[in-house]
Amino acid sequence: xxxxxxxxxxxxxxxxxxxxxxxxxxxxxxxxxxxxxxxxxxxxxxxxxxxxxxxxxxxxxxxxxxxxxxxxxxxxxxxxxxxxxxxxxxxxxxxxxxxxxxxxxxxxxxxxxxxxxxxxxxxxxxxxxxxxxxxxxxxxxxxxxxxxxxxxxxxxxxxxxxxxxxxxxxxxxxxxxxxxxxxxxxxxxxxxxxxxxxxxxxxxxxxxxxxxxxxxxxxxxxxxxxxxxxxxxxxxxxxxxxxxxxxxxxxxxxxxxxxxxxxxxxxxxxxxxxxxxxxxxxxxxxxxxxxxxxxxxxxxxxxxxxxxxxxxxxxxxxxxxxxxxxxxxxxxxxxxxxxxxxxxxxxxxxxxxxxxxxxxxxxxxxxx
Numbered sequence: 132x133x134x135x136x137x138x139x140x141x142x143x144x145x146x147x148x149x150x151x152x153x154x155x156x157x158x159x160x161x162x163x164x165x166x167x168x169x170x171x172x173x174x175x176x177x178x179x180x181x182x183x184x185x186x187x188x189x190x191x192x193x194x195x196x197x198x199x200x201x202x203x204x205x206x207x208x209x210x211x212x213x214x215x216x217x218x219x220x221x222x223x224x225x226x227x228x229x230x231x232x233x234x235x236x237x238x239x240x241x242x243x244x245x246x247x248x249x250x251x252x253x254x255x256x257x258x259x260x261x262x263x264x265x266x267x268x269x270x271x272x273x274x275x276x277x278x279x280x281x282x283x284x285x286x287x288x289x290x291x292x293x294x295x296x297x298x299x300x301x302x303x304x305x306x307x308x309x310x311x312x313x314x315x316x317x318x319x320x321x322x323x324x325x326x327x328x329x330x331x332x333x334x335x336x337x338x339x340x341x342x343x344x345x346x347x348x349x350x351x352x353x354x355x356x357x358x359x360x361x362x363x364x365x366x367x368x369x370x371x372x373x374x375x376x377x378x379x380x381x382x383x384x385x386x387x388x389x390x391x392x393x394x395x396x397x398x399x400x401x402x403x404x405x406x407x408x409x410x411x412x413x414x415x416x417x418x419x420x421x422x423x424x425x426x427x428x429x430x431x432x433x434x435x436x437x438x439x440x441x442x443x444x445x446x447x448x449x450x451x452x453x454x455x456x457x458x459x460x461x462x463x464x465x466x467x468x469x470x471x472x473x474x475x476x477x478x479x480x481x482x483x484x485x486x487x488x489x490x491x492x493x494x495x496x497x498x499x
Contacts (some may be wrong), residue, residue, distance in 0.1 A: 155188025162192050177220035181208065190215070195239075197221070200305065202231035209237050218242075223305035224275060226353060229282055243279070244306065248446070257449050263306050267446035269467035270410075274328075275308040281328040281354065287378035289329040289371035295321065309355070314424045315383035317362035327356040331371035331378050339365040387417040389426040389464070391489035394481070400496040401472035401479075403437060409495055411481060413466040415488070426464040428485045432457045434470065436479035437497040441469040472497050 162174045173194030181201050184190040185208070197220025198204060205217060219241035222228045232241045248264035260268060265276040277290035292311025311326045327334050329348060334356050336343040346356040360367075368382040393414045401407035415426040427447075434440060434457075443459035444467040452459060459466060470481070476499050484490040 151183065151187045153187075154184070155192060158189045158192035162194075173216075175220070197242075200228075202228050205231055205235055205238055209235070224307055225305065233282075248448075253448070257451050259451060260448055262308075262448050265308075269444045269446040269462075269465060271446060271463065271465055273308065274311050274313065278309050278328045278355070281330045284330060287329075287331050287371060287373065289327060289331065289334060289369050289379045289381045291367060291369050291381050291383050292326045292328070293317075293367075293383070294324050294326070296324065312424065313383060315362075315364075315367045315385050316425065319362060319364070321362045323360050323362050325358040325360050325367065327358075327369050327371075328354070329356070329369075329371040329379070331373050334369050334371045336360075337366075337368045337370070338363060340368075384419070384421050386421045386423045386425075387419070389415040389423040389428060389488060390418050391416050392430065392483050392485060392491040393420075394483050394491040394493050396481075396493055396495055398495065400498050401438070401470075403472055403474055403476045403497050403499055405472060405474050407472040408441070409438070409470040409472075411468040411470060411493060413461070413468065413483060413491075415461055415464045415485075423464045427460050427462060428488060429458055429460045430466055431484050432459075432468055433482045433484070434479060435482075437473040437475045437477045438470045438479040438481075438495065439473060441471045443468050470495070 165174050175195040175197055176193055177197040177199050178184045178190060179199050181190065181198050181204050190196050195216045195218065197218055199221040200223060202219065208215065209217065216239060217237060218239045219228065219232060221244045222241050224243065229241060232238045243265065245264050247266050248260055248262055248268045250260045252261040253259050265273050265279055267273060274290070274292045277288070280288055292309065292313055293315065294311050295317065296310065309326070317323050325336060327336065331348070333345050333347045335345045336358050338360065343358055343360060346358070348354065348356060351357070364385040366382055366384050368380065370377055371379040393416050395412050397410045401409055413430060414422050415428055417423050432440060432443060440455065440457055442454045445459050445462040447460070447462035450460060450462065476497050479495045479497055481493040481495065482490065
């Protein structure tokens with residue numbers, strides 16, 4: 132019976148089809164070739180159909196066996212193949228998929244599909260890329276990133292995300308992310324669900340320094356502490372604790388309209404070799420200096436000196452504006468600009484502007 136939720140794992144061994152035993156034979160040959168050149172590392176593969184791979188001898192040829200979206204097979208295969216080293220080689224975002232790892236010592240880990248958003252698998256136009264990553268195309272961490280951090284990191288952390296959806300309809304999709312945003316801008320009195328991700332024992336939530344109560348992580352099977360809060364403008368702050376001691380904090384502020392552009396480069400200089408790259412991170416902020424998550428203003432980038440614009444990445448999956456000119460709309464209040472050095476030394480100036488906003492100017496030295 133087919134019980135997998137992912138169609139790529141539906142394949143079954145069928146002796147009426149061309150002889151699938153060749154899978155095992157070829158796998159053994161390839162493993163042998165690899166070990167002629169590298170005897171230091173085990174050989175693995177990501178198995179789309181573990182059932183087919185077991186039947187053909189493919190899985191047996193491997194040192195470490197990867198299971199794609201087949202967590203329900205872990206227990207049975209561990210009993211049948213007790214010496215097999217098992218891990219999740221491609222997995223969805225559901226908590227259940229992770230608990231299948233965390234709850235079984237014989238499963239060594241999990242790889243999500245996927246770490247970063249990527250071009251391709253874009254669904255319907257005008258979508259231009261897959262949004263399955265926990266980090267977007269511009270390198271920004273999505274809410275799902277922080278949920279994973281709460282599962283995988285030992286360093287105390289806490290994150291706040293909000294939504295106005297009070298109920299969920301239907302089962303979660305295999306690749307579904309946590310649908311929350313780090314934003315505290317809603318209608319006065321509107322009932323908002325505040326979701327907190329943390330790896331600490333408990334969290335206290337404050338609205339404008341007024342406590343909204345303490346929630347213990349152990350009371351939430353989905354590892355997300357929630358409060359239903361009538362919206363009130365100001366500061367929303369979470370304090371995470373272990374054994375009663377404050378360990379991590381996170382806050383959201385109600386933001387005003389964007390008034391300025393903040394820009395920073397990841398480098399102060401480039402080599403004049405036409406290969407060095409600089410990443411310029413652009414954020415739209417309000418008068419208090421807070422990043423405005425909803426801002427989508429068009430940014431113009433003008434460069435002088437020995438650099439050129441390679442592209443302007445906003446990470447908006449539905450933005451089909453030309454990538455390589457000098458104008459792009461922000462998304463979630465941010466923009467990433469890629470600059471490439473040219474073949475002469477000198478001082479490069481990067482000027483960022485947008486109608487109605489205070490601009491920003493950066494300088495980068497291009498050296499020999």
